[in-house]
Amino acid sequence: MQQLSRPIYLACAFVLFQICSTQANAAGVDLLIRQARVIDGTGSPWFLSDVAVDDGKIVALGAHLDIEADQVVQAAGRVLTPGFIDVHTHVESSDRRDGLQRLPRADNYMLDGVTTIVTGNCGGSEIDVAAWRDSLDNLGINVATLIGHNSVRRSVMGLDDRAPTADEMEKMQVVVEQAMRDGAVGLSTGLLYVPGTYANTEEVIKLAKVASRYGGVYASHMREQGAKLHDSIDETVRIGREAKMPVQISHLKVKGPTRWGSIGSALELIESYRREGVDVVVDAYPYERASSNLGLNMPRWSVAGGADQIAARIEDTDTHARIVGEMKEMLAANGYTDYSFAAVAQYKPQPSYNGRTISEINRLTERPASIDNEIVTILDMMVEGGAAGNSQGASMVYHYMSMDDVDTIYRYPNTAVASDGTINEFGRGHPHPRSYGTNAKVFADFVRERHVLTLEDAVRRMTSLPARTFSFQDRGIIRPGFVADLVLFDPETVTDKATFSEPHQYTEGFDYVIVNGVVTVADGELTDNRPGQFVSNIGAKQ
Ligand SMILES: [Zn+2]
Numbered sequence: 001m002q003q004l005s006r007p008i009y010l011a012c013a014f015v016l017f018q019i020c021s022t023q024a025n026a027a028g029v030d031l032l033i034r035q036a037r038v039i040d041g042t043g044s045p046w047f048l049s050d051v052a053v054d055d056g057k058i059v060a061l062g063a064h065l066d067i068e069a070d071q072v073v074q075a076a077g078r079v080l081t082p083g084f085i086d087v088h089t090h091v092e093s094s095d096r097r098d099g100l101q102r103l104p105r106a107d108n109y110m111l112d113g114v115t116t117i118v119t120g121n122c123g124g125s126e127i128d129v130a131a132w133r134d135s136l137d138n139l140g141i142n143v144a145t146l147i148g149h150n151s152v153r154r155s156v157m158g159l160d161d162r163a164p165t166a167d168e169m170e171k172m173q174v175v176v177e178q179a180m181r182d183g184a185v186g187l188s189t190g191l192l193y194v195p196g197t198y199a200n201t202e203e204v205i206k207l208a209k210v211a212s213r214y215g216g217v218y219a220s221h222m223r224e225q226g227a228k229l230h231d232s233i234d235e236t237v238r239i240g241r242e243a244k245m246p247v248q249i250s251h252l253k254v255k256g257p258t259r260w261g262s263i264g265s266a267l268e269l270i271e272s273y274r275r276e277g278v279d280v281v282v283d284a285y286p287y288e289r290a291s292s293n294l295g296l297n298m299p300r301w302s303v304a305g306g307a308d309q310i311a312a313r314i315e316d317t318d319t320h321a322r323i324v325g326e327m328k329e330m331l332a333a334n335g336y337t338d339y340s341f342a343a344v345a346q347y348k349p350q351p352s353y354n355g356r357t358i359s360e361i362n363r364l365t366e367r368p369a370s371i372d373n374e375i376v377t378i379l380d381m382m383v384e385g386g387a388a389g390n391s392q393g394a395s396m397v398y399h400y401m402s403m404d405d406v407d408t409i410y411r412y413p414n415t416a417v418a419s420d421g422t423i424n425e426f427g428r429g430h431p432h433p434r435s436y437g438t439n440a441k442v443f444a445d446f447v448r449e450r451h452v453l454t455l456e457d458a459v460r461r462m463t464s465l466p467a468r469t470f471s472f473q474d475r476g477i478i479r480p481g482f483v484a485d486l487v488l489f490d491p492e493t494v495t496d497k498a499t500f501s502e503p504h505q506y507t508e509g510f511d512y513v514i515v516n517g518v519v520t521v522a523d524g525e526l527t528d529n530r531p532g533q534f535v536s537n538i539g540a541k542q
Helices: 006-025 129-135 149-157 166-181 201-213 229-243 263-275 307-315 317-333 358-364 371-383 403-411 434-449 455-462 464-469
Strands: 029-038 047-054 057-062 069-074 079-082 084-086 114-119 142-145 186-190 217-221 247-249 280-284 290-293 342-347 394-398 415-417 486-489 510-515 518-522
Touching (some): 029 057, 029 486, 229 247, 229 263, 263 280, 342 358, 415 434, 415 464
Parallel strands (some): 114 142, 186 217, 217 247, 247 280
Antiparallel strands (some): 079 486
16 A cells, blocks of 8 residues: 555545555556546535546546556646536427437537436426336436426326326326336426426325335425415425425526515525425526426416317407416516517427517517517417427427526525426527536636636536435545546636527537546547436435
8 A cells, every 4th residue: 555645545445445456556447537626526625636437437536646547638737527417307308309319419418518417307207217218228428317296197187177086196106106116216396387286285295205215306396486486485395394305496496577686585495494404405507597388378277188178268258368367467477568588499380480589479470569469479379289388389488587596596505506408409499508508607607707606616516416415326526436427627618609599509618528437528529439327316215
């Protein structure tokens, strides 16, 4: 041991005496990164170190490692961080041209430094997790999934606006249990969306308890993120508390100009629950616009059932009037005077609408600008295909939030960085830029330009914080024995290129991305390596 430097010795003493001492004395690890400013993911300040990787794991750290390697990368002062763990994605797209099965290298995430994603959020997931897991092939990045309440409910009781029977409840529990056995990392809900919105709190608790037995997380797109935001936080915490599981509040926000500036009180409420001992954390994407479906503008009762039932309600004179009345109330309550905050990302029946706001589309149809006419435009679009939902009908980008609130959320120490994005076919449609640029935007805008976060704290929110919540116990920190998911970059130059007007642009500046010890991006270019795996929350299961 004498020839080992002190950091190596400590690393060895800490975890892996056997491996480190062997590696340090013998020639030949797979990869050696020299002289990086290592930001280890814990929030600790950077330190200069070499990092040795072998057989998929980090095997040694030290200021001057005396190790031979098959491949040596000179970091030359660039920062080396754990690969980013994005716990909020939607990559199980039912659209045959998008999603992980069609685009398994996940170029947009890879080039944004992401090495592990969690999908199945907001209540929407594959039901048969084993079949989905087995169907995944040639993955570039690691993927985990939640089991989604909306998908489970839909599979058992359709899109009905009612409570489940005892038999249906039991069937849903069986589906959740099987998904957890097959490797799901927890239960997600989307209590704003059909059909999850028709579930009461008790229904969700019963299902969460099943996921809890298998070490799962409860991740929730909450019931309401405007006037009832605090009630929604209370409900979310209650579910986690009664089911005894960690709570991840998804994409925290407060919607509508009338409420901008008030997110601090929601964070105080969350923090008060933490003081009581509830394990609740948050994720958020670094943009002031959200993305969702078109039907979100309509009252919840009016979007029950399938597209035909929605169309029938819109076309019925009395019901139509009730829908229009409630839509006006919703608009006013959120502080909007028209629908210019709502832009089409992708509208299958009429692609020329892509990128335009509802107000602009209304003018295109040569109707005078008025709230009534804009509502007619929305309802027409719903009837003509928009009711089919996000991937099949209409996906939208909504200017719901203020950047000040987003900054406040990001300053909260327990907020993880997550994209809420997907894997789009490059160049198609007009998606939210978050799928391409989330992590780079945090470094370029929140760290470098506006100093909202320090570099080390930003990295922590992309790595060890999400890894901890989801029990990825050997990822998210640069430490011997941990999986070698790594990113090398210059924090002075890394830049998100994707914008709302030109979203299909890859991030530039994540020079090296390493997944499970294998180089997937070298000198800023994608390699052909596909080392990604289906991952679960190792060690959390009973
Ligand atoms: Zn959501």
